[in-house]
Amino acid sequence: MQKWLKATFTALALSLLLVSWQFNGFAFSAATSESANQKIEESTEKLRQAFNATATAEHMGADVHEAVANLNYALNYTRQAENLFIKGDFEQAEFLAESAIQLSEETLTLAHELEQQARAQSLIRLITPIALLILLITLGALAFWFSRRFWKRRQEEKFMEMKVKKSEGIMPNAAEDTSPTSANEEKLVMVAVLSALIVIAGLLISVSLTPAPPENFTSIYILNSEKKAGDYPKVLVLNKNNTFLLYVGVENFMGRIEYGVVQVKVANGTVVGESLPEETVMDFEKILVNTETWEFPVTLTLNQTGFYRVSFELWLYDEMNTVFIYSGSKSGLWLEVFSET
Secondary structure, three states, X not given: OHHHHHHHHHHHHHHHHHHHHXXXXXXHHHHHHHHHHHHHHHHHHHHHHHHHHHHHHHHOOOOOHHHHHHHHHXXXXXXXXXXXXXXXXXXXXXXXXXXXXXXXXXXXXXXHHHHHHHHHHHHHHHHHHHHHHHHHHHHHHHHHHHHHHHHHHHXXXXXXXXXXXXXXXXXXXXXXXXXXXXXXXXXXXHHHHHHHHHHHHHHHHHHHHOOOOOOOEEEEEEEOOOOOOOOOOOEEEOOOOOEEEEEEEEEEEOOOOEEEEEEEEEEEEOOOOOOOOOEEEEEEEEEEOOOOEEEEEEEEEOOOOEEEEEEEEEEEEEXXXXXXXXXXXXXXXXXXXXXXO
């Protein structure tokens, strides 16, 4: 009897220990999951703050290529952390999210430094034409003053010559007569010439410092598996070639950096051209500098027969409203999938 009781108590103790261990493991896993999720959210917020600061620095005229490269690394770390979180690898997800946070903070500091440098350079660019204009005015005034002195001295010399000639009984030549009217006319001509030079110089400086307004736009295009336009897949056969490769290209000519997301949408129907509900099957993100072209591969698999419309939409981040908005740029194609009989 005592042996039976001892065995029962031993089994009960082991059961309690096992339950306690499972509970602690579940609590630890839940805590790790919550911590990783918080880090991922923080990394996303830090990334957007760093992007806003970088956009401001670029607006001031700074070269932000280095900052944008760091932002893309932080973006990749954050997306990898999200994927690992979905797979249940919370520790690695948290580590990558912390790396993204640190990189975004470094980029934020870099962006602020670039902004300060750009402000100083902008001030210099603003002061330079003003200083040149002041210099031109000063030179014009000095030229006028010296010309006037020279003219007065010349007039005095002519007056003395005329006085000497009169005293000697020689009549002055009419061409050498210097009346007040001719003197005033010479002054007016001189002032007009100097004023015209100053105005022309000011206009030239203004035109040289005012760039032509750019034509801002974005575009998105698709290429076939050989990175060529045309010969896109049209007819697919199940279990034969229903998995296909395309390349998607995005061009940024907005005159500034852009945080772009390409949403890949698939719609299934029965008639080509009909309006169909679309499903976003995947998306791709990248931060682009001005005039940059981004090309990336997209592999898709269509597992059911019918007509499909595959669309690629470009969405851009609006830092003022902290949302992504549709840019109006879109590309796509229609495909037909049937089973081999």
